[in-house]
Amino acid sequence: MLDLADATQVPHGGNLGEAAKRYGIPREDWIDLSTGINPRGYPVPAIDPAAWLRLPDDNDDLEEIAAEHYGATRALAVAGTQAAIRMLPAVLPQGRVGVGLLTYGEYAPAFERAGFPVDRFVTPQFADCRDAAAFVLDPARALPADLKHLVLVNPNNPGTERFTPQQVMQWCEELAARGGTLVVDEAFVESMPELSVANLADREGLIVLRSIGKFFGLAGARVGFVLACPRIDRAMRHLRGPWSVSGPARVAVRAALLDHEWQARTRATLVASGSRLADLLAQFHPTVRHTPLFSWVRGQQARRWQDGLARHGIWVRRFDVIPGVRFGLPADDAAWSRLDAALRAVKMEIES
Template sequence: MLDTAHPPLVPHGGNLGYAVRRYGIAREHWIDLSTGINPRGYPVPAIDPQAWLRLPDDDDGLEDIAAQHYGASRALAVAGTQAAIRMLPAILPAGPIGVGLLTYGEYAPAFAQAGFRVERFVTEVLADSGAQADFVLEPRRALPTHLKHLVIVNPNNPGTELFEPEVLLGWHRQLAARGGTLIVDEAFVEAVPGFSVASQVDVEGLIVLRSIGKFFGMAGARAGFVLASASVDRAMRHARGPWTVAGPARAAVRAALLDGGWQRETRTYLAEASARLASRLTQHGLSVRHTPFFAWVCDADAERRQDALARHGVWVRRFDVVPGLRFGLPADELAWDKLDAALRAACDKENAR
């Protein structure tokens, strides 16, 4: 059971300060691969100085631009999808909700703190991993009959599972018939847009969350969007309140969403870089699955290997619920070389035994 009175802080990547303190290596000597953020983010143009002086304009057309970009009827701007996750329990009817055991860690505590019964699932690829879960999620089988809601991160972070839209919409139909909801977190789908279900959100019982931080490399902007039916949009708009996305962030996000040429070039770059990362990890004897943003290594020795990499100035994210490591993309050739040297030290000696 989750402690809803004093829930622990959920660990996340990007905690390089912790690594600096633990290993005594100056920040400038690290390469931080602990997040799945595009290391070649959008080149934000100069921001009008007036954006710092005025209250954010919630009627500046940004939401219309986002809706058009995502192919949805409407979009609600929020201060990162993390803000939306905290709002969701207040607008959904009570009932058991399925959340992946190996997935983005903020969903389970958000719903548990609101009194929902959270049931953890594993996908087929983890069914034989020994992880303790309440059920196995399989595309060809019906959802548990008592389940009211389901959260799917697609592609999954960090497990990399990717579900076809037809599968997601099939789960939605099952849940909607019970008065429930399918929540699809598409934080990493921008690189593979054909897997998005954003265009289907006019139906009740389907909510899609989209992030600016990952594909556009603008995590510091704290901006994202909720795509949903008119009734859910109204409820979340009321819960959100005004001025939740800062004016300078709105200007930067607007420019990024309108730059189709940069988006096309970036999809190509991410596909090539992630294939290179997967190949590099495989060469060092690791078993790899990957998305365009990161690679996942299921590794029973994850704690020792993370430590070995860190001692060579490479910081990666470790997961314990299913032991493994997530590797983000190196930003430049110096980072690639440093990763290769650290992998030789952390993996090759062991493989030679």
């Protein structure tokens, strides 16, 4: 029987309907900056109507194209990274799992539901915020002796911490030596490819997750990829089952992965836009960190900033475990101007 406590929803960005009801502003009048999704995503080509009428072809070339794109030996297509997260506990041996205190919220519940003890960690920049139960994940220190697995989001969402491939593989080797696994979520790495370890995912003890939703802006397609060694690939392939990625989604993602010219242009554009957003926010906040797809502002006034911007029809994501606000990228010049004006107005309200 389902334990209803396990059905509790983890809060996420993109919940614009909730904001519209709460503030009484029509949905179409909002600027949604609550996710880190590219607001100018891949222009999906026309899709053959037949793709809607037949079962998805799991044996097409999508996975081979993805493996080549990521520089990996193999790739498993899944219905978004979320589907892979739910499968991870079934393919890993029981043991303590390290999950960031400030990171993507689905990992800890997935492992806890499966009976894995979960230890939370912070990176050195947030060491002042940890409670007694959290450990500091520091490349200069060994991992806790009783830790079996580690989940690393690189670059981290929302705190923007980033880890070099050398640091990542140091932890991987340390865990593999004790029969454990490093799970690296690279959902936001497409615009920061120098951080990726996808080309090393054939190793035992390493699982890499990639997303189509962020850089490509195709969040609605619900497609992600698992890059792993043959043993893990076989196990997750069995758990995934058939037809998990729809035919139309396969067409869209295939086109996006093959469009190298669009990817190069978009990577450059996002780097510039990410810096522009950070520069704008720095006028109002002393502590701004950013990736090409989002900025993170840490501060005790997070609730007031979210509420103040919402009253101007701008929705951002607030975090409470370490107080702060994540800002996604505005889609156009009008949205940039509205954000600038709203920030100025809210700052005056807070300081008055």
